[in-house]
Amino acid sequence: MEPAGLAVGVLALAGLFNNAVQCFEYIQLGRGFGSKFQTCQLRLDCAQLRLSRWGRSLGLDVAQPQQTLPDFPGSPEEVKLAEGLLGQILDLFEIAEFRSSQFKKRASPDDDTLATYDSQTDLEPTFGFIHRVMRKLAIDTQKQATLKEKTKWALYEENALGRLIEDITKHVEDLINLFPTAKPRQQELCKAEVSEIEVHEAGARVLREIAAQQDKLLETMLMKSGNNSAQPQPAISAVFSGSNNKGVQLASNSGTYTMGNMTFGKD
Template structure:
């Protein structure tokens, strides 16, 4: 059995195994090789963590006696136990790869990002994710762990993709969709500005379809409408329908609740003209030059 928690996973109840899987996310750091993608990658990791935690909350994993044993008699719980052990193995493999890299890399290559390296939008979404995890794990006993880092995008993608697949399986084993939806509503109830919601929606794509869908509905409810019935472009003319958030909006905490309506019947753009139906937040744009 893998021992990423400092104890053989076979000695843990299913609930303890689950709690430690979720907790492990909090010890993963991202190296400087992620560059400008760091904060988006961190948010993807947060979404995978929150989705796994949501499943546990939905099935009452810390309150249902079926999950209190390391040798569950229930077949569905046995299936969940096997999936959670696969998640541990995934973390273990990534951690071993990290150690091998750290053993041959110089100190500068081992520098990791921290929360202060995120812009305000991502900081707030990251903090919200961690607050949700802490609330769900309140009162549970967690094995202390050492922090470790991922140094390349492929390792992160592998973790996120595999955990997404395994949570799909967990949700099929214990179908409680109504509870999941209620939990998602709680998760996003404090995220109310358009840019934060769109950032979360983009990061959730391919990882948490239910979250992506719920956030999309919330965006539709708060953003203004932009429409153009007939659009004709010629030559190098360019046309964009919708609001635009520039880098300035990301770097500063610009919270947008946009109920404006921008609508035209006909657009005829020629030569090198540029046309946008929508608003710009954070500075310049309409393709900036």
């Protein structure tokens, strides 16, 4: 494949990538998920963010991806393989949507499980914060405003969601391994992601548990962040001295009291 052909390949790859990332935006979760709704929503967000990170590490998210050709870390053959993997991810969404429509047809019209949650209003504060941050990271503000008009659809069964995420996770893993030289860039991007997530400690802990199952890089970065924030503070030592030194530290003391490089009282 000549350079011109590679440019066409990268442009097609970028189109598939952006379509795949946007597919997550059209999924809703049915009320049948109950108390698991919030965790399941973050599982979807985590899968979307990981796919987005992979594409961003290759420059596929820019307005004109062909401009990244001089630094593109893959061969024409690898581009074709990546196109196939992204195509399979898009197929997974289509299959899941079709099965969802079949479930809906079999259910009675008054079935409460056909009602859906709204991720913008039904998430508790901790989960809502992480959801919004991850969505912003996965699709920047400009692209959020230009999402294609498409009817949203719902997943009603937890096993259907689990199967979809498991298959997507596997394909994204294959995409990551297809371009190993992009992994350092993915680490940089993930570190930047964590810097926005870690401001909410409770949310970061929840996300770390989810990432452990589907995004090891994010889990590792969150663990490092948590360890750094939990570093013990240096102890402040107090030394009492002087011939007339008596009393207890928690009450009162007469004599000389030294804390660090500051001394109080007289001998």
